[in-house]
Amino acid sequence: MIKSSKSTVSTTCGYCGVGCRLEVHPRSGVIASITAAMDGPANKGHTCLKGRFAHQFTRSDERLTTPLIREGDGFREATWDEAFERIVSEFTRIKSDHGPDAIAGLASSRATNEDCWAMQRLIRAAVGTNNIDNCSRVCHSPTSFAMRRCFGYSGATGTFNDIEAADAAILIGANATDGHPVVGARIKQAAIGGMKLVTVDPRRIELADYAELHCSMRPGTNAAVILGLANVVMTEGLTDEKFIAGRTEGYEEFAALLAEYPPEEVERITGIPADDIRTTARIYATAENACLIWGLGVTEQRYGSEVVQLMCGLAMMTGKVGRPGSALLPLRGQTNVQGSSDMGALPDTYSGYRPVSDEAVATTFEERWGVGLSREKGLTIPKMFDAAIAGELKSMFIFGEDVAQTDPNTTHVIHALQSLEFLVCQDIFMTETTKYADVILPASAFLEKEGTFINAERRIQHVAAAIDPAGDARTDFEILTTLSAALGHEMNLATPEQAMEEIAALTPEFTGVTYERLGREGLCWPVAADGSDAPILYEEKFHHANGLGTFNALPYREPGEVADDEFPLILITGRRLQHYNAGTMTRRTRNLELMESDWLEIHPDDAARLGIDELDLVSVRSHHGRIEIPARITDRIEKGNVFTAFHFPELRTNLLVGDSVEVNTGCPEYKVVAVDVRAMSEAPSGTPALVAAD
Amino acid sequence: MQVMIDGKAVEVEPGTTLLEAIQGNGGHVASLCYDERLDPFGACRVCMVGVEGAPGPLPSCTTLCREGMEISTSDETALRVAAAVVELVLSELPEAPGEHTALAVVAKQLNVTRTRWTGAVHEKDEDLRHPYLAFRHELCISCGRCVRACDEVQGAFALTVTGRGFYSNVTAGVDSGFAESSCVSCGACADTCPTDAIVELRLLELAIEQNGSGE
CATH class of the missing domain: 3.40.50.740 (Rossmann fold)
Known part of the structure; x- marks a missing residue:
């Protein structure tokens, strides 16, 4: 506990989109310490190692101090x-x-x-x-696009308080304990406290250990997962007919599309067992209140905005929007x-x-x-x-x-x-x-x-x-x-x-x-003229001219890149707990001592097949470029997939990502990149090749 | 239901603890192992209050209100027990706790200015391996706040108390330090620690710099 001081400044964290409130304690023009604000609505007295500790970059010798x-x-x-x-x-x-x-x-x-x-x-x-x-x-441009189309406003329908108020939640395409640590902790605590959590992610993320069920889909097949869940809701009669009739439009067409996605078909597309699709749908639909929480694993894909629209459909057909504990919560990045x-x-x-x-x-x-x-x-x-x-x-x-x-x-x-x-x-x-x-x-x-x-x-x-x-x-x-x-x-x-x-x-x-x-x-927001705000949206009606929410019938389509003989593995990228995006801030703090460089996560079977040992330097080649990176073998990732972050400029992960973009918003398909991984016999060159060899 | 706090009738919800009822009505009880974000623990025996009809003082953090209960926050026995507990805790420390710590504040509230017990004190045992968080094991009073903050606020389950009696102390992982444990460096432990047994390393350095410059 640190001494409160008159010069303490209350502010909002500049790292991820959770928005933790911080108490900053400067001393002689330098930050001595940062603590969490006990009354912060999103963090409630908590914060992560980025918000609390990673502030030394502000007085790094490398700061730009003159034009x-x-x-x-x-x-x-x-x-x-x-x-x-x-x-x-x-x-x-x-x-x-x-x-x-x-x-x-x-x-x-x-x-x-x-x-x-x-x-x-x-x-x-x-x-x-x-x-x-x-x-x-x-x-998150796909989230914005989709939520405006389905509900009206570009933003979460509720707040993080809905996590504690929910009886169940589906977390899809978000590794919250790394990417949004304070919300990750809130989800984990809720799950420990009895909220039924289902994690849907190609990696067995930490929160999967606290979930009722973890579903690993083939990267790029999110739409099929949601369509499968909605199919089960429909065929098992778990819909909220009153909500559909009174508050929405377009359900008939949506329902007609759902008929094409029975769980067995969804298993064929996504690799998730049909029974897990059924169980997940039942957990979500039969809970009195349930949340859908997602991250960039949903949006940074070719049809990301369509998947978010399907999620809006899933929420509407079960009447799970517009009240405490029933919210759609995109975890915004920055x-x-x-x-x-x-x-x-x-x-x-x-x-x-x-x-x-x-x-x-x-x-x-x-x-x-x-x-x-x-x-x-x-x-x-x-x-x-x-x-x-x-x-x-x-x-x-x-x-x-x-x-x-x-x-x-x-x-x-x-x-x-x-x-x-x-x-x-x-x-x-x-x-x-x-x-x-x-x-x-x-x-x-x-x-x-x-x-x-x-x-x-x-x-x-x-x-x-x-x-x-x-x-x-x-x-x-x-x-x-x-x-x-x-x-x-x-x-x-x-x-x-x-x-x-x-x-x-x-x-x-x-x-x-x-x-x-x-x-x-x-x-x-929206904040009315009298200053009253709106933590929960759409309690009575949606923000469309006719007040109705819109179902959009959007079929599953294959991702922009698929694995083939030349590039047989799928690379997924994301965040690590210790670092933040380009790493410009966190790499200039002692967070570097907690994680000094990155690695490629690879499944034991793939590693054995390719003759790769723990920490071997490997070459990762895509249609677009090539990088060199040490490998780490873990069964947290599914066979056929590999994972790394993009925090370290020397690794140049994004050389690998192509120009396949989301169809409606131009958001890049960071999450699905076909690659070829090879063990490297020679010593590292130190400079990654800029262009793939043809 | 209704309870009497220091002679004043107050309405409380069933399930309210005495401590919550007292604090919720502007009262105050000194405490060491209590943190409002964490489940009540009842370990320190400092938040004692008098309750009419009870055989002795009761810990207010783990006692639930009952209809008609008459609670006294100035019960002499309760305050004497609390002060004695704090005195015993202080007697094990090799140095007085920093003025800003919860332990120092509580000692002051209970008018504990010195300890009469001259038994064994903990030997200095610092672990400065983590870039942000330092252990000063000699200041640990085994209140369990850090362990519970790690479990109940963050959910990292990195900390535990090992040893028994005088030798019980907090540890990360299997005595492996923060970095090698499941610690996620969130700092919730340092935030809640009432003695600086877990403290932000930078603050420790600043304190040393300040003392070094003769302040």
């Missing part, structure tokens, strides 16, 4: 004025030569709502294009992946997911901002890279995202970055991406700035600065508003709080949001 401008093969230090002048002159030149659509921006799901708001306003109003996207594109999209840092929508083509909405923004705005949809992240290689996109402004490490088909991404005439990066460290930058702006970490994050519960929570930005680095909000003014568009937003006032004025779901009302426990 940098490219000079030859390297960079020279520059003043802020120089950096801004350079950006203004290049943006102006490119705009006049090629038009505003030759420029694109990426906002960050690790940045605050106010930062993302400023970024999308800068791109839309100061540059004049809708080429703005954010990293939710590559994680701290503000919900908010960055809510803010309209997307190429097709303004804040609150309103289309850029909507004349009335666009006009409101034009009036407020005093500029004309494009009605044309902009480019998504993958399309930006394609356009850069095609020579149509000349410049990118990438804020808080390391696309050269985290985005799929790394070779293609690097080619795109190299093809740009002018690249601006705003970050806290040099990354794989900043290597290709022309101007680098030193920014601030979440512990150094004010604003708000929105967690996976749609909960808007306050973020407060505990220490100053490093060196001459500035807060992202200050950088973006200053640059916008230099580009000729003065935002007149002096503080993040003023930005939130503007967000509230322009966004129906945020109407009643003020920093004062957020208090210590935040508010779950």
Whole structure:
């Protein structure tokens, strides 16, 4: 227990989308310690080793502390004025030569709502294009798309409190104890306390040990799993007829499709025994209250948005939505992946997911901002890279995202970055991406700035600065508003709080949001004018014009990549407990001592067949690239599958991932990559091959 | 149901413990092994209260309210027992607990300023192998809070108490330290520890730096 101090700052964690509330204890301008806030709604006095301990990166010697401008093969230090002048002159030149659509921006799901708001306003109003996207594109954009189609709002239907209120839950495509440790602990405790948990995952994740039943499906067959569950619900008469009749539409077509997916057929497709499909369906449907919880194992697949729509269907046919304990809970990846999209840092929508083509909405923004705005949809992240290689996109402004490490088909991404005439990066460290930058702006970490994050519960929570930005680095909000003014568009937003006032004025779901009302426990949007929020959505009706939820009859389709003779194994990627995404933060903390590098998980039978021993260096080759990595043999993974994370830039996992994307949203298919794994007889080369040998 | 706390009638739900009833009505009872996030344990015998008609003081954390119970938080016997327990606990420690620790706070509340017992004290036994969490076994009072936080908040089941009597102490895994156990480094144990027997390593370093600079 640490001494409470007057200087203690309450804020919201900047790691995953759980949104733990933290008490930060700075001493002499450096963080001495972080503890969990006892009243944090999502964490209730708990936190994980990332939120609590992994803060030393804030004063790493490698922090960017001054603007940098490219000079030859390297960079020279520059003043802020120089950096801004350079950006203004290049943006102006490119705009006049090629038009505003030759420029694109990426906002960050690790940045605050106010930062993302400023970024999308800068791109839309100061540059004049809708080429703005954010990293939710590559994680939960399919969830957003699907939930808007089925229910109306893009977000969880309830909160994490529904986990404790549930009698049963299905966890699918999420390794919560590693990826979202505090929610993982809540699920585990609920399961120990009697909640019937079913885990559905190609890996035998830790929570499987606490489950009534674990189902291992063949990667890429999630749709068949859900269709099978729904088939059992229908054929065994476990449906909630009153809910279907009174609150939904499209059930007949959905039910007709379900007839094609009896458990035996689903067993053939997914590899899950038919009886386990039946048991799972009964556990979910017969529970008084039950939750569906999922992660990127559902979304980062070719038909991810369709699977989420099917899950919405499963919930509606059993009437399990809109009350305590019956919720659909997507585990959002990064701290503000919900908010960055809510803010309209997307190429097709303004804040609150309103289309850029909507004349009335666009006009409101034009009036407020005093500029004309494009009605044309902009480019998504993958399309930006394609356009850069095609020579149509000349410049990118990438804020808080390391696309050269985290985005799929790394070779293609690097080619795109190299093809740009002018690249601006705003970050806290040099990354794989900043290597290709022309101007680098030193920014601030979440512990150094004010604003708000929105967690996976749609909960808007306050973020407060505990220490100053490093060196001459500035807060992202200050950088973006200053640059916008230099580009000729003065935002007149002096503080993040003023930005939130503007967000509230322009966004129906945020109407009643003020920093004062957020208090210590935040508010779950939509927030009405009187400040009342909505922890549980759809209690009475869905957010569609007719108030009805929509069933969508979507059949199972094969994933984008399948194993074949040349690439006989399926690679799945994900997170490790000790590290976080690109690893830029956690690799600069003592978390590295807890996990210093990664490995490839492989089943004992596959390892024996391939002559691979524990910790042998292996070559992993896909259609798209090749990496070298040590192997670890474990029966937590099914035969035929291998697993690794993507936290370590030296391993370059994403070289292996191709350009197969989700059909509706362009989210990459990180979770299904056909690979060939071979033991390597020679010593490691130290530099991974960039391109697969043909 | 209704109970009387220090002469005041209060309404409580069936199943409420005496401690919850007292705290829920603005009262206070010193305690060592109690953490509101964890199931009641009843190990430390510090949260003693007087109950009319009972043969002696009762531990408020594990005693349930009964209709008409008359509870006293200032019962002299109860306070004397609690103070004696704290005094015994302190007598085993090689140094006074840090001012900010729950043990120091409780000792102050019960006016325990010194210990009359001069028996064996624990020998210094630090384990600083983990990057974030340090064991100072000599400060462990076997209250079980860390073990229960590990089990009931996180669910890592990494900690246990081994040994008996004076020699009982907390350990991670099979005496293997945090890193080699099933510990997930969440820090819930350090959060709940009332003596800094498990403490964030950085805070220990800061304290040493401060003492080294003569403060």
